Amino acid sequence: MSTITPERQQTLTTTDYPVIAPGHNFITVTEKIANIVLARRTPFGWLVGTAIAFTMVMMLLYTIGYLVLTGVGIWGNNIPVAWAFDIINFVWWIGIGHAGTLISAILLLFRQDWRTSINRAAEAMTLFAVACAGLFPLLHVGRPWLAYWLFPYPNTMGMWPQFRSPLMWDVFAVSTYGTVSLLFWYTGLIPDLATMRDQARHPLVKKLYGVLAMGWRGSARHWHRYETVYLILAGLSTPLVLSVHTIVSFDFAVSLIPGWHTTIFPPYFVAGAIYSGFAMVLTLLIPIRKFYGLEDLITLRHMHQMAKVMLATGLIVAYGYLMEAFIGWYASGYEWFMMRNRALGPYAWAYWMLILCNIVIPQLLWSKRVRENMLLLFLVSIVVNTGMWLERFVIIVTSLYRDFLPSSWGMYSPRLWDFTMFFGTIGFFLFLMFIFIRLLPMISIFEVRTLLPQAKVHTEPEGAAAHD
């Protein structure tokens, strides 16, 4: 094992791709990013993409309307499989959100400079994914108009919610997550909103960004407060990266159903969440950086790092599957039956597809050539997204459909409305993403400026002196 000495670090960093392509200065960075929003005419591709996404949003709204008017019976859920696409999609979307928070909070605390060019888009993705995720627990209940009963609020019934229920914990976990993510994202946007205000020429646009910038003038005091708040929010978000999906996994781990009642779920869910989140960031950023010509700001370095995070979390997830199978065998009885039934029963195709998508295919990421081939990387990210969706399908459906009493075993098949709801949220997600890249700087302007060599002039000697 070779330890990483300063010399080796030097060679590593010099041979690796830079986080920002050479040739940029403060002005070019600002103009490049701000002009995507301000100066460029709306690209035709954007219009087409938004129109498709908007159609899917309409499909979602139609489904929701029909659902609320008719009942959750329009889906394929039944008894014993009382949760299916609804909770699969919820967990999938929540998981996707985790990459954004990880990138912006944990990597900030670890001072990873490569996070800077991707955190804005990743955080936006988090917010939109949480918005999609939030739709499912709200609408999957039998009487959505009473879903507010899950919140602890003073009421004439004199009732509290039931604090022993993991669904209750979910309410707190997800609403906290949504709130903190929104604050974190917006706080990080304020200096850039001021830049946009200053760059904008149209008075109305100027006014709009001005209001959103909340009077940011860039004074030293502003910066000081900004840095403090941002760090505090990062500190608050960091435990959330771990806690939210842990609590989501409790929905299953706390129950007694074989296949759910598993102590490995919290770490395995968190790893899976980050895995799928990074896959989604890649799915979004690879086309975005191509269409907007951002290869100099989102460089191969970023792609490498994200692919490596995926590879690592993917291996943790693989370990999770292995342990699940091992503990099933070790526990024997119902657990072992469940495991064999998963791998060999009528839904075995889902299990093996999951192994293929989440374990086998992502091993391609060991190869540097794959990590540098954007098309392949994009395809792998899609495969991982699919695999992570299948993982939740396997956990939820193949645990429920054959539990303790063979007399109550059933089968599950999704209906048309399960798909319109699912693809509807994908449309909603993409729609929000399109709006975001059109109206807000998708890369943090002021943070990317700190990556420039010019920005390091004053700090370098001090740091060097401290080391010597």
Next chain:
Amino acid sequence: MLNDQPDRTSYDIVRERWQQQAGAGDFEKWWRRALHDGVVPDTALAGRTLTVRTDFAAVAPNSAPAQGLEIVFRPDPSTYDGRFANLGWLQELPKPLTKLTWDNVIYLSPRTAEKLGLDRVIGSRGGEVWSEIVELRFDGRTVRGPAYLVPGHADDCATVFMGYGRERAGRVGSKIGYNAAVIRTTGAMWAGTGAELRRTGEAYQLASTQLHFLMEGRDLVRATTLEEYVQNPEIVHERGHEPPEDLSLYPQYQYDGYRWAMAIDVSACIGCNACIVACQAENNIPVVGKEQVARSREMHWLRVDTYYEGAPENPTAYFQPIPCQQCEKAPCEVVCPVNATVHSAEGLNDMVYNRCVGTRYCSNNCPYKVRRFNYFLYQDWETPTYKMMRNPEVTVRSRGVMEKCTYCVQRIQAAKIEAGKDGRRVRDGEVLTACQAVCPTEAIVFGDLNDPNSRVAKLKAEKRNFSLLGELNVRPRTSYLAALRNPNPELKGA
């Protein structure tokens, strides 16, 4: 009254007849004596000497038909000869051996089906059961209906069921199933030979409430023979492992008043389904229709599970009624986020419909899967006559709400009010749950465990008593008495 002597009483007529029979002597004395003894001396019929016919086997009709199949006509277990075809409750009542609803089928033994190439006739697509339509030809007439494989059915025989295929039965019963009467003639009222069966290759959807009939090596219905049980009463518990009662993070409940419980004798259950219909009538349980049953959304609070054990040619069948087990450590209670299912002071697992938002988590966490969810608005809230039909003591559930067996809590409350008026406790046997009240074999017993002399307390003290899935430590309040069989040793293995 019907003859030409309206003034004569029946007493006179009988007396006159015996006056002729009695012969000489004092008739009055003879008559009084006969009435007192209840017998007229020396009037027994003379015995007849009989000899066994040894050529019986040769004269008897051939049980295995020379060609084709034997055909047996049976009334339907739910709709009888069709007179009940328009009753939704009975249409949706799962037939005891197949759990099929809303259809009649043609029973075949697995071996016969295999011979006809129908071995893969039963498939499932999603939660639905699919079968193949066959054409049954008998006595020059044909009928088409779905074939169905039934373990234990006689080989080379097809059983058809009457009660279906009615053209004008009404809103519920019209035009479902096939009409077996089409091939039934006075020549073969109940059985006949020489039927032919032809495959058509057409798939047909059936709706069944149970898709799997094997216990998979799980200790669900415990059964033994009387002989073994007498020798070793612990035999019922040998395979089971029940954790100690205090193995829980939550404190034990205290019951100062009543502690309701139920015991179900698996030996006594004959799978007649009366309890299911009684429950449905008592508790305003909706009929959901074939399509919803096929999607595994039937609403019966009580179901009777059927399990087959042994060879498919001659299996042993067990029936096990499953109401809500009213667990002491109920897994449904802890996962409901809005407290819609809670433990009562008398040990019941109460469902609060008004509070339920319908997350369905309770159903997922129920190891017995006895909870039922209103996926749609299954109740007809508009038709006035249905309002008359319903039990006014029981809430009519709305869409999006979970429901399940309540141990007929309305009957418990009524009995408590009656007892309260007299200032006494509810007596044993005063509360009969709907299922218990109709059970022809008294397999279901309900009562108060705080009363050591109650029938249910005594049954639960028996060694035969076991908890279904007791190893999960959910402490079900409904327990089962193991099935005891007492086979005649001479018939054993026959």
